[in-house]
Amino acid sequence: MRNLTLGVCVAALLTAGAARAEDTVKLGYIDPLSGGGASIGEVGLKHFQWLADQINASGGLMGKKLEILPFDDKVNPQEAVVQARKAIDAGARFITQGNGSSVASALIDFVQKFNDRNPGKETLYFNYAAVDTSLTNAKCSFWHFRWDANSTIKMAAITNYLKTQPSVKKVYIINQDYSFGQEVKKLANEMLKAKRPDVQIVGDELHPLLKVTDFAPYIAKIKASGADTVITGNWGQDMALLLKAAADAGLQVKWYTYYAGGAGGPTAIKQTGLDHKVFDVVEGNPNSAPPDAQKTEEEFRAKFNVTLWYPRAVNEMRMFQKAVTEAKSLDPKAVALKLEDMKVKTFDGGEGWMRKEDHQFHQDMYIRSFGALPKGAKFDEEKTGWGWTEVAKVAAKDTVVPTTCKMERP
Amino acid sequence: MTPALALRDLRKSFGPTEIIRGVTLDIQAGERHAIIGPNGAGKSTMFHLISGRIKPTAGSIALKGEDITGLEPYEINHRGLSRSFQVTNIFPKLTVYENIRCSVLWSLGYRYSFWRFVDRLRDANERAEEIMEEIGLSARKNTPASILAYAEQRALEIGITIAGGAEVIMLDEPTAGMSNKETEQAVALIRKVSEGRTLVMVEHDMSVVFGLADRISVLVYGQIIATGAPAEIRADKAVREAYLGEEAH
């Protein structure tokens, strides 16, 4: 029992002792740092700390050092709001987050209300991985910028690629039954009908999120439907088990996914032996990136022993620095105004721009397949010996989709 | 006059074994009635049937003329029957006072109310004090029931049983496991609290039975072989053979 009291005292002391000097720019990093989501949140944190070091090495922001303050949101929207509040109290006027569209949606809402109610203390929110399209549509906010391609852009890229693949005739769609999966389902149906009216959608399945232990029955259905291609937004265990069950049953189809490259995905694909049958869609591929990006990738892997998952985080931080320099101000509103319509060369070489109407970043997208690496390819994944090979590039301009955002501008 | 309790051809089987094999018995209002019989005769089962703890396989039970067969224990209690248990069955974490007070609440009509403070219910508190006085536990008022001495717990058991003011009281071996002196006190207590009520009791101690009971029924193998005043039972031949006879050996 006193153990406890002591614990409280120690915790209180440490929190109090953590008061920091005021001459740094603080970026609150709000993502899961404990529990199941931490594997991803920790890696994201490393990205930002590393990027901050780079910014600081190149002169910082207006001569001030950038400091990353990590906060654990436990992938819980309500908790994220409490942590955002803590970040602001600790002096952060900029926050960044990526994991979970529900968290992102809560943060947009929180930042909007906080800024309305606390004029002069505005806070800006950079989103590097939450992909729900509505975040830059119905829920869009002046105080929110997104660097990751949203679900719609990703599906546009996949379907643009499928347009060039006449061998695709029967498509099966399977997704997790929650907002993201439902969005992927809807987009896949709409865009396939528009771009490949000849393709037959032979199945359209939703299954509960992270509740299925055995995908054999689903595979039996896919098999019975005669599909040659499957489109899925599944991630984590739902992705791994789906592929394992497919391999067990000898199902020979191509898998177009959003998150086959997510944590643990490469390991699972290697286990199934599905060589170059699983595809994903991303904003950068290390094996075909320009030399400077490859060099950065090498440095990052050498330092942290993990893939540079988020090329978009690099874009985010570089653009942040650029906006501060151009605005000659650390005021979030001034920074936000400079970010709007900013055009840059992206980390992976293409041209990218931050669309002003909805604050969605647009960039070249790559379709990749996972499997044995061709000669000369440098980067494998999760020590499997297999890696990603680019199969197509979809230019940024071909992924532009109109937005429904009606932004309230301050 | 309507009997306080009327059993008609009551039967209870557990699987293929019939434990109570057609008991028919009238217990008159105001009498002290003891049920005796050898171990395994079904005395406790009969108590459980009457009080609703288990449901009979066949037959009927009437309390003051009203059929109570198959009712839940609390419904039977509402109709004026209260019982004690052979193995002490109290509220162990509550104090003696709380034990008693909980047992008077229903009879005073407080039911499931959560809009009045129990400490302000003068009648309930007074009644609880009276009962404690009656069972001689006033000094132990704020003691948790679980740490009472055995005899005190037995007294509390009786206190809980009589607290609700039921007209029919059933005591299951109230003096079991007591020393002679404790038994004497218990008998005095039973005599006092059963004043003006109907008492049914199961008891092994024959001096208690014959000292206390107005009438006695003898239960053997799930059937009543004799019912009558103590003197009649003493003289009954079947009883002597089946029961007292055994003890004589």
Add this chain to the structure above:
Amino acid sequence: MLEIITFSTLNGVLYGMLLFMMASGLTLIFSMMGVLNFAHASFYMIGAYFGFEISRRIGFWPGFVVAPLLVGGVGALIERFGLRRVHGYGHVAELLFTFGLAFVIEELVNMFWGRLPVDYRVPPSLDFVAFKLFDTTYPAYRMFMLATAVAMFVFLILILKRTRVGLIIQAALTHPNMVAMLGHDVPTVFMLVFGVGAALAGLAGVIAGPALVTQPSMAGLLGPILFVVIVVGGLGSLTGAFLASLLIGLVQTFAVAINGSLFDLIGPTATTIFGELGSVTVAQIAPILPYLLLVVVLIVRPTGLFGNRET
């Protein structure tokens, strides 16, 4: 149609046996000790990780034997130095102890093996196609899992019903004092039972690890469904758990095959009455059905389908 029924039955049985394999230790511990072990899935997880560690160093088969024994040892130690202490405070305290234990085990696994899935593979000796049915292959490893599950069931039934040890432990549950009087060391019996239960979970982990995903959240994701199995089957009834596993496996698998919704059944009125639920297909809610089954069974028959006691 025939194809769907055949596949659904086969897949249902396979899945059901997987569930039974994982739940058998849980029901054993409950029937013997009356403890509802919330950490059971954690033992299953430890089994998978131990199996993984051993298989990548020595091989799958040594892991198959050693890992469950290690998990059993861990379980016995936890019983001896943890659970036994709280035994006196009653079943709620025991349950809460295992609840906290599940927390700690997950964090420890996080610490030792990281949060990402580990590469635990099917052994080459079992990595082949067992048979082919209507163009769908069934891997030998699934058949191995099925055989192990059945073997576990038979083994447990024999132990409990036919051996002296089984009789003693069953008696120890209902009459601990009496059994102690007869000269048996009840605490040791409990420790052994808990160890065996944990070892069974560990065995399930060793086997299921390569087939599923070996990761720290595997315990949490699996946990509740095991309770459904043993509660629906009847708490403490091994046969019940076996049949409930089959039932749940089949129900879930057949449900996945059904694309119909209330909308298809009664037309547009479904959406007016049930709103969105009207257009939800049976397949969509298949994995939720076991929980529905749990609630319905407990309301209608609190002892479970084959059980005879409630707590």
Add this chain to the structure above:
Amino acid sequence: MTGASRTLLAFAAFAVILAIAPMVFASGTSVTMMSVMGVMIIFALSYNMLLGETGLLSFGHAVYYGLAGFFAAHAMNLARQQGLPVPLPVIPLVGGVAGLFFGVLFGAVSTRRAGTVFAMITLGLGELVSAFALLMRTFFGGEDGISTNRAKLLPVFGYKFGPQIQIYYLIAIWCFVCVALMYAITRTPLGRMCNAVRDNPERAEFVGYSAQRVRFIAFSLSATFAGVAGALSAINFELMNSHAAGAGQSGAVLLMTYVGGVGQFIGPIIGAVLITFLQTSLSDVTKAWMLYFGLLFIGVVLFAPGGISGWLALHAPLVRGGRIFRLAPAYALAALPFAALFVGMVLLIELSYHMLVDAASEGTKTSVFHIAMDGASAPPWIATVVLLVGGVLGLRAVWPKIGDAWAAATEPTGGEA
């Protein structure tokens, strides 16, 4: 002092603490955290109406908290869209009614049995509700949940309830009222019978009470208060999503209540405050906070089954008898090995965590308690072992002294035994 006046004094003190807390801890984070604490106090106490008072172990109490939160969020949105003259402070009533409704609905099917059957039904219901929450998107808003704006309702006396401090006081007032009501309920015939049913449901039936009815009413009331807490949570966060009705939240309330102590009324309050504080703050201090949480919980189950309040309550008679000081020397003696043990444990966990998880990418150097150390070198590990072993041996040596001190302090010298 009589029991009644002591109670009044305690409640007065509670009111004062609620009133001045934001003046003492004035930062935005503190006010936000204390608002959450206020909500959790209500939630944990409502849970203890089941666990501590009636002996019902529920694994699905968040169902009522969460569902009521959704109703409250919808009510706020409706009031705003329709321009209904509904002020924010009455919204928790909506939550209470919703909680009551679902409490009655689900209570009717789950309270027929206590014990394991009840626990399992609540577990199943909890899983079902979270599953349906994802299926019914219009009502539950899918993953995102339902967001709302508390500042757009009818102002009360000029307060618009935008600023967090106003929300704090709104929650504080509701918290005070609910705590008082829940305390009052324990003092009513029903409250007493809840205890009786917890102790011995069978005997309760033989003194005229249907155990099922008692459980059912307690369950419904408990769900009502959980509903109020859920609505306050919706107001506080201006957001409700299905997490709030899920197994994690149900587990959290169990943790709070049990760690605080189920045997005393104040237990869940202590638990709610402490666990909320740790939940929001511990993750800043250590990445292994969930491990500490698990160990804390196991520690309480093993060594203090009455929870914190139970442990404190052991000392109450001594405080009243003015003999608490007799324990002081023994406790002071124990404090040292205890601290050593604690520091050793923390070192062990932090060092292991760093070496196993972070060392690969951050190197072996770390700092614990602001002391820099290298996990690859021997000294920190030696210190850890010394502290742990020293702590254990020290405690063993001191333990009998504590026992003696207890014996001396509790020696009957008249008065209460």
